[in-house]
Amino acid sequence: MFEKSTWIRLPRNVVVGHGVLDQTLDAVDELHLAGRPLVVSSPTPHAVAGERVVDQFEDAGYDPAEVVIDEASFDAVQRVIAHAEDVDAGFMLGVGGGKAIDITKMAADDLGLGFVSVPTAASHDGIVSGRGSVPEGDTRHSVAAEPPLAVVADTEVLAEAPWRLTTAGCADIISNYTAVRDWELAHRLKNVPYSEYAGALSQMTAEMLVDSASSIKKGLEESSWIVVKALVSSGVAMSIADSSRPASGAEHLFSHQLDRIAPDPGLHGHQVGVGAIMTEYLHSGPKGRWRDVRDALGAIGAPTTADELGIDDETVVEALTTAHEIRDRYTVLGDGMSEEAAIEAATVTGVV
Ligand SMILES: NC(=O)C1=CN([C@@H]2O[C@H](COP(=O)(O)OP(=O)(O)OC[C@H]3O[C@@H](n4cnc5c(N)ncnc54)[C@H](OP(=O)(O)O)[C@@H]3O)[C@@H](O)[C@H]2O)C=CC1
Ligand SMILES: O=C(CO)COP(=O)(O)O
Ligand SMILES: [Zn+2]
Incomplete structure (x- = not known):
C-alpha cells in the first residue's frame, strides 16, 4: 500500500507592490485571525515600517502590542514568547529583515499562533520559508517554524532600504x-x-x-x-x-x-x-x-x-x-x- 504523505505549507496571501504596507490590515482581515496582534521588529525596521503597521491596527480598533528585538538568538525567541503571553497575543507580525522575521516565525510556532511576514529589506529568502535559522554556541540550527499565512512586501519600503x-x-x-x-x-x-x-x-x-x-x-x-x-x-x-x-x-x-x-x-x-x-x-x-x-x-x-x-x-x-x-x-x-x-x-x- 502507498503510505507516503506530505504537507506543504504555503502563504495564502502574497501582497507585493508599491505602498502595500498600508494594506497589511486588509491582508490580515482576509485571514480571519482573531485576537490581539503583536508586531515584532528590530530597531530600524520598527522605525521604517513597524510603527505604521501598529498605527493601522490601532486605527481599526485592534489594540496592537509591539516588541523590538535586536539579535537572532534563542533567547530573543524566548523573550518574544514571554511578551506574547503577557499581552495575550492572538497572532503575530514579523516586520523587518531576516532577524526579526526568523524570531517571529519561531515564537509563533511555539505558541501555535498565526504569523504574517512583513519584510523591510529584500535581503534574504526567509521571507516566506517555514524555517528559522539561529546560532547556538558553535552550531547553527535550521529549525522548523511557522510559515507565514501572508506576506506583505512593499516595494517602496524595500527600494528605500540601503542598496x-x-x-x-x-x-x-x-x-x-x-x-x-x-x-x-x-x-x-x-x-x-x-x-x-x-x-x-x-x-x-x-x-x-x-x-x-x-x-x-x-x-x-x-x-x-x-x-x-x-x-x-x-x-x-x-x-x-x-x-x-x-x-x-x-x-x-x-x-x-x-x-x-x-x-x-x-x-x-x-x-x-x-x-x-x-x-x-x-x-x-x-x-x-x-x-x-x-x-x-x-x-x-x-x-x-x-x-x-x-x-x-x-x-x-x-x-x-x-x-x-x-x-x-x-x-x-x-x-x-x-x-x-x-x-x-x-x-x-x-x-x-
Ligand atoms: N529562515 C530562513 O529561511 C532564512 C533566514 N535567514 C536569516 O536572516 C538573517 C539575515 O537577514 P538580514 O535581513 O540580512 O539580517 P537583519 O535582519 O539583521 O537585517 C540586516 C540589517 O538591515 C537593517 N534593516 C532592515 N530593514 C531595513 C530598512 N528598511 N532600512 C534600513 N535598514 C534596514 C537591519 O536593522 P536592525 O539592525 O535595526 O535590525 C540590520 O542592521 C540571518 O540571521 C539569516 O540566518 C536568511 C535566509 C533564509
Ligand atoms: O539562509 C538560508 C537560505 O537562504 C537558510 O538558512 P540555513 O542555512 O540556516 O538553513
Ligand atoms: Zn541564505
Missing part, C-alpha cells in the same frame, strides 16, 4: 546554484531525500534572477520587485522540501562560520555569495562555472572577494576548513577541507 541589502538578497538567491548541487550530491552519496520540484524551482529562481541582472539597479523600484519575487519563490522551494536544503549548502555553512569567527561579520547574503564562488569551484574545478557565479554577483554589485566582504584572508581559510562542523549537512566540503586545499580554492577564484 546593499538588496544586493545581499540577490546573492542569497544566486547561492541556490551551489545549494542545489550540494543537495544532489548528498542525495547520491548519502541517500538524503531529494525533491525534484524543490530543486528545479530553486535553480530556476537563480537562473531567472541572473537573467534579469541588467534590470536590477540601484534607485529602480522595479529591482525590488524582481528580487522579492525571487525571494518568495526560493522560500516556496524550501517549503516544498520542508528543509532549507534547496537554498542552503556549503556556501551557507561558510557564512554561518564567518558569523562565528569574523570580528565584524557581513550581511548574510553577501557572505553566502562569496562562499558560492568557492564551493562552485569545488564542485566543478578550475574550468567550471565558478566564474559565472562570480560574474553574476559582480553584475549586481555584490562582493566577490574577502576584501569586499571586509574580512582577512586567514578568516576565509579558517571558515572554509571548519565550515563542515556547523551542522550535520553533507556537502561538497565532505568531512572537511585541508588548509592547502582551502588556500588553493580561495586563491584560484580570486576571493583572497
Whole structure:
C-alpha cells in the first residue's frame, strides 16, 4: 500500500507592490485571525515600517502590542514568547529583515499562533520559508517554524532600504546554484531525500534572477520587485522540501562560520555569495562555472572577494576548513577541507 504523505505549507496571501504596507490590515482581515496582534521588529525596521503597521491596527480598533528585538538568538525567541503571553497575543507580525522575521516565525510556532511576514529589506529568502535559522554556541540550527499565512512586501519600503541589502538578497538567491548541487550530491552519496520540484524551482529562481541582472539597479523600484519575487519563490522551494536544503549548502555553512569567527561579520547574503564562488569551484574545478557565479554577483554589485566582504584572508581559510562542523549537512566540503586545499580554492577564484 502507498503510505507516503506530505504537507506543504504555503502563504495564502502574497501582497507585493508599491505602498502595500498600508494594506497589511486588509491582508490580515482576509485571514480571519482573531485576537490581539503583536508586531515584532528590530530597531530600524520598527522605525521604517513597524510603527505604521501598529498605527493601522490601532486605527481599526485592534489594540496592537509591539516588541523590538535586536539579535537572532534563542533567547530573543524566548523573550518574544514571554511578551506574547503577557499581552495575550492572538497572532503575530514579523516586520523587518531576516532577524526579526526568523524570531517571529519561531515564537509563533511555539505558541501555535498565526504569523504574517512583513519584510523591510529584500535581503534574504526567509521571507516566506517555514524555517528559522539561529546560532547556538558553535552550531547553527535550521529549525522548523511557522510559515507565514501572508506576506506583505512593499516595494517602496524595500527600494528605500540601503542598496546593499538588496544586493545581499540577490546573492542569497544566486547561492541556490551551489545549494542545489550540494543537495544532489548528498542525495547520491548519502541517500538524503531529494525533491525534484524543490530543486528545479530553486535553480530556476537563480537562473531567472541572473537573467534579469541588467534590470536590477540601484534607485529602480522595479529591482525590488524582481528580487522579492525571487525571494518568495526560493522560500516556496524550501517549503516544498520542508528543509532549507534547496537554498542552503556549503556556501551557507561558510557564512554561518564567518558569523562565528569574523570580528565584524557581513550581511548574510553577501557572505553566502562569496562562499558560492568557492564551493562552485569545488564542485566543478578550475574550468567550471565558478566564474559565472562570480560574474553574476559582480553584475549586481555584490562582493566577490574577502576584501569586499571586509574580512582577512586567514578568516576565509579558517571558515572554509571548519565550515563542515556547523551542522550535520553533507556537502561538497565532505568531512572537511585541508588548509592547502582551502588556500588553493580561495586563491584560484580570486576571493583572497
Ligand atoms: N529562515 C530562513 O529561511 C532564512 C533566514 N535567514 C536569516 O536572516 C538573517 C539575515 O537577514 P538580514 O535581513 O540580512 O539580517 P537583519 O535582519 O539583521 O537585517 C540586516 C540589517 O538591515 C537593517 N534593516 C532592515 N530593514 C531595513 C530598512 N528598511 N532600512 C534600513 N535598514 C534596514 C537591519 O536593522 P536592525 O539592525 O535595526 O535590525 C540590520 O542592521 C540571518 O540571521 C539569516 O540566518 C536568511 C535566509 C533564509
Ligand atoms: O539562509 C538560508 C537560505 O537562504 C537558510 O538558512 P540555513 O542555512 O540556516 O538553513
Ligand atoms: Zn541564505
